[in-house]
Structure formats: C-alpha cells, structure tokens
Amino acid sequence: MRYSPILIAAFALSPLAAEAKTEITWWHAMSGANNEVVEKIAADFNASQEEYEVKPVFKGTYPETLNAGIAAFRAGQAPDIMQVFDVGTGVMMAAQGAVKPVADVLTEAGYTFDKSQYLPGIVGYYSTPDGTMLSFPYNSSSPILYYNKDIFQKAGLDVDNPPKTWAEVWAAARKIKESGAAECGYTSTWLTWIHTENFAAWNNVAWGTNENGLAGTPELQIDSPLYAKHFQEIADLAKEGVFVYGGRTSEAKQNFTSGQCGILTESSGGLGDVIKSGINYGTGQLPYDETAEGAPQNTTPGGASLWVMAGKSDEVYKGVGEFFNYLSQTPVQEYLHQQSGYLPVTFAAYEATKASGFYDKNPGRETPILQMMGKPPTENSKGVRAPNLPQLRDIQNEEYEKMLDGQQTAAEALKNAQERGNAAIKEASGG
Amino acid sequence: MRRTVFPNKLLPWLLLAPQLAVTLIFFYWPALQAFRQSMLKEDAFGLSTKFVGLANFRKVLADPAYLNALKVTVVFSLAVALSAMAIALFLAVQVEKIRCGKGFYRTLMIWPYAVATAIAGMLWLFLFNPGFGTLAAPMRALGFNWNPLLKGDQAMGLVIAAATWKQISYNFLFFVAGLQAIPKSLIEAAAIDGASRRHAFWTIVFPLLAPTTFFLLVVNTVYALFDTFGIIHAVTGGGPGRATETLVYKVYNDGFVNLMMGESAAQSVILMVIVIALTAIQFRFIERRVHYG
C-alpha cells in the first residue's frame, strides 16, 4: 500500500508520534462490574505515568481467554499479559517457553520482590515449589457461608450465629425444610472447588499425593472415609429434598438470592450479587467437619492470576514490571478489594482496609482473608494442582451428579472419580 | 439433468473463483491443519511436538465416552432435524391457508432466529432452571418432577426443545418460500379433478416442495450436528453426567477446555469423515428422488 507524501509528513510531525508510548496489552476475562474495575485500574495507571500504556482487552470467559491466548501465541501474536484462571495454572506452569516468571519481571524492572509482604496462601498457590512467584495474583476469592436471616428467624434458628460445622449445617437445613421456612435448606455452588478441593484444605486431608500436586504430578486420594462421609450426607439431604443441586459452577447462587434456599456456600466473590438482591443475609466461615483432626485449617484461593508471556522486548517487560508494582500498591489493592470483593494480595492493603473500618460495615469481606491466614498451610492446604484440572473437575461433576440422582452411593462416586481421574492425569502427563 | 446450457468456457471459472478461493482458504486449509494435528501429540502452546501416527485415533475410538457421544448425537440429531422440519412444514402450510394476518404470523415466526445463542442460553436458564426458573414452578405444581440438572433424559428433552425452537424459524422461512413458488394452476387442476385437499397436498404440493425439503434436510442435519453446540453449551454443558454430550461438544470440550489438542483434532477428522459420508449419501441417494422443475 502507498501513502501520499503529505500524509506521511503529517504523521511524522504529529505530537502523537513524538511521545509514542509503549503499549502493553492485557487480555482478561473480567465481566460485569469487574470489567469496569479492570478498565479503571488501567486508565489510572496510564494517567499516573508517561511511558507506558496498558490496554485491557476482554476475551470472553476464562477458557475462551486462555484459548485466545494460546491461538495468539501459536500465531506469534501473544498479548503481553494474560489472565488465566486457577485451574489453568498447571497448564501455564508446564509451558515454560511461553511464559516469563513474574518474579523475574519485577526484579528486572528494578523492584525487589519481597515475599513476606504478600498473603502467603495466595502467593503460594502461584509459585513454584522452590518459592519463585510465576504469576501475579489479580483476583482471588475463597468460599464462605451465606445464610438468609429471615428464613433463619422463621425456622427458629439463631439469627446471629450461623452454623460452623457441616453437622450443624445439615441440622439447620433440615429444620428450615421441616419448619416450612423455605422449600430448600441448603445449596452450594461448585461441588468440586468447595466440597472437594477446599474441603481437603479446610479439614487438612489429602486431595492427592505430592502435596496435592504442588510438588509434582499428583495421584488423587479423594476415595477416602472423610470425603465419603461428607458426600453421603449431601446425597442423603438431596434425597430428602433438603439440599438442592444448582449446577456445576455458580448457578446455585440464584437459588439463594431468590429466597428459595436458606443456606448457601459460595465464593466470597459472590457477595456482590447477594447484596444487590436485597435479601436479609448474613455470612459465616466455611463449615468444617468436626471429626477431622486439625480442622479448621485454612481455605485456598480460587480466581485468576496474570501471566507474562515470553518473547517480548525489554521495554515491554519494564512496563509490565511498572504495572505490577503499581497493582501491588496499597491504595490500588484497597480499591480492588473493596470494589470487586476479591482478596487483597498484600498485608498492607488488608491492614489499611481494616483500619478504615470497612470490615465493620462489611464483615463478609474479611471472612475469607481470616480463613486463609488462620494457620500456616500444611501440605494438604496449599491448594491443588494438576496438568488437567478442568478435566478432573468434569469427571468429579459427572460422578457427583450420578450420586445426587441416586444412581450410586458417595463411596462409589468417589471411587470412580478417583480411578478415572488418575487415568486422565497419567494420560495428560505424558504416560 | 439440464439440456440447455451456456457455451462459455472461461466464464464459469470466473464465477466460481471467489467461492473456491474462500473455500480453500477457510475450509481446506484448516481441515488440513486438523488432519496434521490429529497425528501429533502436542502441548497446548505447541512447544513440544511429537509425531504419534494413529495413536490419537485409537485412543478416541477406544474411549467409552466417545461411543456414548456418538449415541447421544444420533438421538439428538434425528430428533432435532425431524421435529424442526415437521413442525415448520406444518406451520408453513397453515399460514398459507390464512388470508388475513399472514404477514403478522410470518414475521413473528422468524423472531427466535434473531436471538443470539448467548442470549438464548441466559433465557433458558431463567425459564427452566429447576430451582428458580419461571416455568419450573408451574411444572412442579403440576406434579412433574422437573430436574434436568440431574435427570439425563429431561436434560436431553430440554436441549432438543431448545435446538428445535431455534431452527423452526429457518425451516419455516424456506417452506413458505417454497410453497409460494408452486404454480397455483397445478393445484387448481387437481381441485377440478376432485382430489381432496389432503390428497392434493401429498401428491402435488409435497413432491413440488422436494427441492426445498432436500435442501432443508441437508441444512438441518448440519445444524443438528454442529450448530447446536452453542445451545448445548449454554443449556446443559453436556451434563448431567455425559447425557447431552454430542460429538461436537466433545471436540470443543476436549480441545478448548481440556486442551487435549491431538485427541480433539482426531475427533474433528472423524467427524469430517462421517459428515462427508452423510453428504455423499444424501446427494447420491436421496437427491435422485427429488424432482426438479
């Protein structure tokens, strides 16, 4: 194509060309109000300095964003920063030639990365076994308990003290149903993330070998008595109509916001919708199993982190470093935390939020942080990792659904999920 | 076969060129890529690649989940293609009988086609979710144990209904166009012969609709096999269990979500073979019975 000389001259003389900023593309999957948060953070960063311009691009759901990133990488057009959901962490870690560790990016940009400033439960999940932080935790959440105060009142339950253990939840749920306060006592989003992966951490039982996969390829260990007891209790409640299944991911939240169910376990990130629905709600810690030794231990994060793609110019990496440094500053983290409901990454941001009195007004926002900070994590409670976590969750969901439909017992479901899961892991790790 | 044609030799190639170019670039090239990928074992980012021959095919065909998907696909596709065509033909014939309000009905019938799958998925959730769906409560009140989240056959019924719903508009549109192209004189002649209207429909109108019906048969097969992916994705996500996991959904899930590139590509290749066979059968055997002008 040919441009007219006048055009070229005009372009060369334009002030835009003179101060060309280095553009940093950031592909993300944040929708709803969180998309606005992304746009605002980027805009604020761009306004805060002259050299770099972060350009956020919405690329669909988490799997869609990951695939867009992979396609772009294969075509030689990868973005600079890519947001990848928790279950994709294993895939990204395995792709060593495709990503650049965040720790390196920060150091090269002239910042010292001090691990002690970050919440260990979150950063640990996104680090290698030797402690190098690979990706920047952008949005983290953890499961908590929500309950409907009006329904509790009607059922004659203690409105100010939500159930703390699973046994208490089952009892309260039955009472809700029997008293007719609501047609459903208890529902839960994410049977995999909450009742399997977080169940392991919170009750300090193994999900798999090799520190749940954080230290190497895991073998599943969910076919064990504590899980079997827990899931059989859920299956029994489902049979009685006390527990209502809402779907594989977050759908069950609507069963709660509609006032159909009295108790819900769901990500702390779901608080926004619960508030907006206008129901009279309360929150509590994720329940634990009182027969488990050392429970409650700590919960683990879900959400997503920001990965830096390999093969970019030093200029870009410098900018990414600047941006991540900006992201971890207390006011930005405070904004992110309070606006989106995701957890802060740094202690400083948590302390500042606490000092501002935010948690007195929003107690539900502090619960997940306390859950994650409670105790130093054990080898069962740093989170779970596998090269094919999405697939493992699919398998578990299939087996749980069969169980809830009464086609098999909890023990059978877990046995099948473990066998099929282990075969899939072997396959995926090149066996 | 047509006897009279134009004698030009170069012109047809010029006319075909754009379609051929587009087809080569956007079908054959990707198909070739899929074929190549199906012989490889590769990580998602393409950083390590190993040639494995037919191993991916062997794995796929030995997988019970694949046979299940095949079964689901046959049931689902037949149900969707047949019901979408039958209902649309029925309604198209009804609308032709009407004098006032024809345009009104015709317009309304095409509306669902305007609904993007992204919106349709949301709608079906709000309407049919057993927990909070607007239509779930009345169903329960009627004593029907509505729970497609756990009952496989109900989930299947739901996706068939959703997929049919979206396709009726399309079929309706073409049946109406087809009916209008039938010369009125033919039917009048039949009426003079004293044929009953029902008889006239099956002996005169329906055979004349054959080119349209054949076109729709091909299109509906394609639709049911492939384009319903978005609906299944939005309405059931292949579940419960694997009750609504079709072959295309499996290709998507294995490739796009589970990032098993080689196996997903092998499945695509098998799909292409199935579909090429189906097309060939439809053109060679069914089209012989289609009567053209």
Added chain:
Amino acid sequence: MADSPLDPRGGARMLAHFWMIMGVIVIVFPIYYVLIASTHTTQEILRPPLPLTPGSAGLDNYRAAFNGEIRQIGGVSVWVLLMNTTIMALGIAVGKIVISMMSAYAIVFFRFPLRVACFWLIFITLMLPVEVRIMPTYKVMVTLGLIDSYAGLIMPLIASATATLLFRQFFMTIPDELLEAARVDGAGPWRFFRDILWPLSLTNVAAIFVIQFIYGWTQYLWPLLVTNSNDMNTIVIALKKMISFADAQTPWNLVMVTSVLAIAPPILVVVLMQRWFVKGLVETEK
C-alpha cells in the same frame, strides 16, 4: 391478494389460525420474556421467578442504557456496537449472496471440465463448523494481517456452502424451456441472469439475506477472537462482557436492555424483508 395455493374453506381457515396462534405463542414467548425482563429492576431479576407482566423500571433502564451506562461497561457507546454489528452482518449477508449466486450459476447453467469435481469440492465443506476450524482460521487471519478489521470479521464467515446449495436447488427448478427461449432471443449469461433469473430468485434472496444477516449479527466466538480493540466490539460481545454468573455483580437490568437491542435490529430486517417476500410471490406466479 390472490388466493393461496392451498385454498381452504372457512372452518379449515379457523383451524389454521388456531395452530398459528399456538405456534406463535410458543415461538415468541422467550422473546416476550426478555422484553418483560428489561422493564424490571436488577433486584427483581435477581430474585426469580420473574413475573410475566411488565415492571415499572422500563423507562429508567432504557434511559440508563442510552445515557452511557453501557459505554461505561463496554468502553464504547451503544451506537458503535450497533454499527459494528450492522457492518459485519450486512457484509456477511451480501457477500454470501454474491459469491454463492455466482458459483451456483456456474454449476447449474454451464458445462465445463471438472464441474462435478468443483461441485463436490464446495459441497463437502457444508459441514465444517466454525468451532472446529477456528484455530487454523485465526492463524490465516493473522498472516493476512486482518486482525481488528471488518474484513477479518466478515470473510471467514462468508465461507459456507449452504447458500450455494440453496441457489443450486432453486436454479435446478428453472424449466429448461425458459433458458432455451432466452437463448433463441440471443440472451447471454448476463442478460438471462438479470432479466429472468434474478427476478425469479427474489424470494430466495430475501430468505438468504434474512438468515445470513441474523447469522452474522449473532456471532460471538469469532468476533471475540479476531478483534482486540473495544472499538471493534459487537453487541453480543458487549453483552457477554456485562454478564457474570460467577463472581462479579451483573447489571441485569442493562443486560436485558442490551439483549432487546441485540434482538431488535434483526427483527426489523425480517419485517422490512416482508415486502420482498410478497414481491417474490407475485412474480413467481407462472
């Protein structure tokens, strides 16, 4: 208007009305539902089941949507979204009609070497869905430098044999005598097409136009992959950007309004094309 081919008596016509009303109720109900939902507040939508009668927040919702709240979420105004989507949908509809009529014309009205081979080459591809070929196609678009362009949005979606098949089916029903007569009159391929074939094809062209316009309008996965700039977003992408079933708050009232905006233009196209259907009707009375 002329009697329809299936001339019925009064009772049968009543019955036909009955069936059409039933059909229309089932078919249109979900759309009615969105329309109703768009007049409710977020709180009402979040506390299902949603009532089936209009709410009181309709005016507020639409005012908010047009006064920039959609822009706040999507980064671009509603008008840009609608324009992008229109360009894409029009491009696909027109492009498809042009190339498929050309190729169907070549296949039906000419005899040339490899005609049958070309026929199969094209029709075998009836069946390859976007989802299966999306990754390699993306690579082609990067190579051609068509990321973030209308051409990139449009071209891969023009590639489908369905429209070609329809025109082939239709052209085959054109009686031989018609072409013979035209040739005797000395008409070449262009005159035959313009004077005889095109007017006869109008109903089908209208049908294809409607179908393809809507097809283009409702695309999601491809525009998502091939655009990196907010300014190139389509309305369906903007809609997806608003909806979060998981962690974030979703402005459900705006989602419903946007859904209505995403449904309305294609419906408008259908209504406008009605005229063409009638025209086709009159002119095909042979």
